[in-house]
Amino acid sequence: MKHSTHTRPSPGTGTAAQGGVKASTKGRVKSAGMPRYVTTHLPLPSNPAAEREAQARAQAPDQAAAHASGPGGAPSAAVQTTPLARQISRRIVDQAGSGQALPGGWAQQAAGLGAQPEQVRVHADSAAQRLTASMGANAVTVGRDIFFAPGRYAPDTHSGGALLRHELTHVGQQGGEPVAPQCDLTTPQPTDMGIFNMAMITQAAPPGLMGTISFMPDTDGPYSAEIGLVQAINITDVPGTSTGTPNTPVDWRNITDSNSITPANPAGTVGTEGGRMDLMTTGTDGAPAGTYIDSMTANNPRGSAIGPNYVEHFGNSQQFGWLRSDTDVGPAQLWDYPNFSFDTNFDFETVAKGTDNQVVYGALEWGFQIRSGAVVATSEYARAGNDTSATFDEALERFRGYFTHEPIVIYFDTGSDQPMAGEEAKLDGIQEYLDNYPDATLGIDGFADIRGSEQFNFRLSDQRAQTVQALVLAEGIAAGRIDWAVGVGETQDFSQHGTAPGTAQPVDAGRLRANRRVVISFNRSSSTAPIVVP
Numbered sequence: 033m034k035h036s037t038h039t040r041p042s043p044g045t046g047t048a049a050q051g052g053v054k055a056s057t058k059g060r061v062k063s064a065g066m067p068r069y070v071t072t073h074l075p076l077p078s079n080p081a082a083e084r085e086a087q088a089r090a091q092a093p094d095q096a097a098a099h100a101s102g103p104g105g106a107p108s109a110a111v112q113t114t115p116l117a118r119q120i121s122r123r124i125v126d127q128a129g130s131g132q133a134l135p136g137g138w139a140q141q142a143a144g145l146g147a148q149p150e151q152v153r154v155h156a157d158s159a160a161q162r163l164t165a166s167m168g169a170n171a172v173t174v175g176r177d178i179f180f181a182p183g184r185y186a187p188d189t190h191s192g193g194a195l196l197r198h199e200l201t202h203v204g205q206q207g208g209e210p211v212a213p214q215c216d217l218t219t220p221q222p223t224d225m226g227i228f229n230m231a232m233i234t235q236a237a238p239p240g241l242m243g244t245i246s247f248m249p250d251t252d253g254p255y256s257a258e259i260g261l262v263q264a265i266n267i268t269d270v271p272g273t274s275t276g277t278p279n280t281p282v283d284w285r286n287i288t289d290s291n292s293i294t295p296a297n298p299a300g301t302v303g304t305e306g307g308r309m310d311l312m313t314t315g316t317d318g319a320p321a322g323t324y325i326d327s328m329t330a331n332n333p334r335g336s337a338i339g340p341n342y343v344e345h346f347g348n349s350q351q352f353g354w355l356r357s358d359t360d361v362g363p364a365q366l367w368d369y370p371n372f373s374f375d376t377n378f379d380f381e382t383v384a385k386g387t388d389n390q391v392v393y394g395a396l397e398w399g400f401q402i403r404s405g406a407v408v409a410t411s412e413y414a415r416a417g418n419d420t421s422a423t424f425d426e427a428l429e430r431f432r433g434y435f436t437h438e439p440i441v442i443y444f445d446t447g448s449d450q451p452m453a454g455e456e457a458k459l460d461g462i463q464e465y466l467d468n469y470p471d472a473t474l475g476i477d478g479f480a481d482i483r484g485s486e487q488f489n490f491r492l493s494d495q496r497a498q499t500v501q502a503l504v505l506a507e508g509i510a511a512g513r514i515d516w517a518v519g520v521g522e523t524q525d526f527s528q529h530g531t532a533p534g535t536a537q538p539v540d541a542g543r544l545r546a547n548r549r550v551v552i553s554f555n556r557s558s559s560t561a562p563i564v565v566p
Contacts, residue, residue: 127177130155131156131160131178132156133154134149135188138196141200145204146200147204152176153177155177156185161180164181164184171198171199173199175203178196216232217398219414221415223416224250224394225249225250225254225393227247235407238371239407240370241368241400241407242371244366245365245382246365246366247353247364247365247394248362249384251358252358253355254386255357255389255542255545257388257542257543257546258353259352260339260343260353260386261350261384262325263380264325264382264424264428265326265370266320266379267370267377269281269374269375269376270376270377284305285303286302287305291304307334307434310563311327311329312427313426313427313430319422320423323379324427325340325427325428327345331345332435334434334559337435337436337554338436339387339438340438349367351363351365354529356543360540360542373402376402379399380396380397380399381423382398383395388549392420395420395421396414399412399413426565433564433565439551440458440462442551443455447484451500463508468566469556469564470561471561472554473555474553474555475514475517476518477518477520477550478492478520478549478550479493479519479526479547479549479550480493482522482524484522490519490521493521496550500517504552524543
């Protein structure tokens with residue numbers, strides 16, 4: 033079976049992160065979002081032949097082995113739906129086939145999107161509007177029938193036309209037949225310090241959600257030259273078309289890596305991401321079993337000096353965010369396509385965290401289920417809060433044990449060799465990590481911004497490195513655990529986010545501050561040290 037849990041762009045090098053010891057800003061959950069666009073068939077009357085056909089379409093490109101499903105092709109594991117959801121979906125299905133034709137001028141666009149325009153039916157009457165609104169959606173598509181919420185059917189407007197084209201795409205994906213439940217997660221999810229924007233669009237083959245998740249920090253939040261997205265994931269195998277033991281984490285040692293399938297190796301290679309099993313929470317330290325930080329263990333052997341940020345493992349379409357001032361702010365973003373052709377539950381926690389200030393700006397929990405080769409519309413969810421879960425924290429600690437701890441950044445005022453107020457607190461936890469991993473050592477590099485002479489900046493950067501070394505030693509860390517403490521000189525390396533390639537960086541307070549730093553990096557000499565969860 034293809035390892036398609038994450039069909040992503042070919043992993044790139046990404047950008048090196050500068051991160052820190054686990055810390056967060058506590059807060060309360062602010063919202064539990066509903067999907068804005070829902071294209072769905074929800075719990076429909078059983079259509080075994082169509083279900084088998086949909087499953088075959090989903091499995092074929094996955095090179096997946098056939099797995100037995102329930103009687104008549106239906107899944108053996110029922111999806112958890114509420115009586116209200118079933119009632120609403122039944123009422124929507126009962127109206128299928130009525131409605132009105134597409135407006136004039138839309139036939140060519142519909143055909144271009146894979147739909148048969150003469151068969152598409154639009155529902156925008158009061159009954160359809162009430163049903164759609166009750167699902168928290170702007171639009172609901174069932175086969176070739178599209179239902180709109182109040183005020184959302186406006187094909188002659190820019191936003192209304194975009195919504196209609198979006199729904200026609202789903203009609204085309206399904207061939208006009210109600211066989212594959214779909215739901216798009218697109219509702220913005222706010223936190224106290226920013227907002228997650230989701231554009232995760234349901235895909236039919238292979239079944240999953242594809243798109244982007246971004247986080248835009250609020251301009252009132254704390255300064256950060258680099259905000260990363262760290263994503264924890266739990267994929268549970270469930271009864272039905274299963275690959276292993278039901279109700280247990282998917283075993284990556286048995287999954288074929290899609291990237292390894294070539295003409296010379298058409299079957300692909302099994303178990304390339306088997307290292308993820310060591311990253312998973314075990315269920316013995318407080319968190320449920322099976323959650324791990326989304327990462328590529330095949331490309332990065334155990335003990336590699338790589339951070340937990342998604343961009344560091346999957347590169348290309350990913351980016352760091354930043355908040356250098358109230359006018360110099362940019363979003364962190366990832367692109368993902370989680371999918372499998374067998375019955376699974378996907379649960380994610382995507383966290384926006386400053387790699388330099390160690391602040392958690394928000395955490396987004398989201399997920400969905402796959403049954404009989406299709407995404408189940410009533411299973412999708414998304415909600416945002418201000419802090420990470422205990423499960424995420426444990427998964428991050430296991431990541432640090434498998435790879436290494438992310439770097440720690442200490443900031444300095446202009447011309448000073450003493451850390452800014454509050455920066456020394458970032459040293460807390462270093463001693464514990466070194467105690468847990470006797471093979472780990474530290475490297476300390478000092479930097480300065482570009483103002484002043486090159487000679488002065490080199491000397492200042494070295495003084496900063498020596499200051500931090502003295503602070504580390506004062507924490508009780510043995511001198512033998514420090515590999516080096518040196519100055520590097522002036523740099524603009526840490527303020528490049530938001531600068532177009534080949535363009536000179538502006539010289540402003542936020543960018544200058546980003547380079548007045550000392551970076552404490554962690555080095556590992558052993559790849560076999562046992563993982564310790566504090």
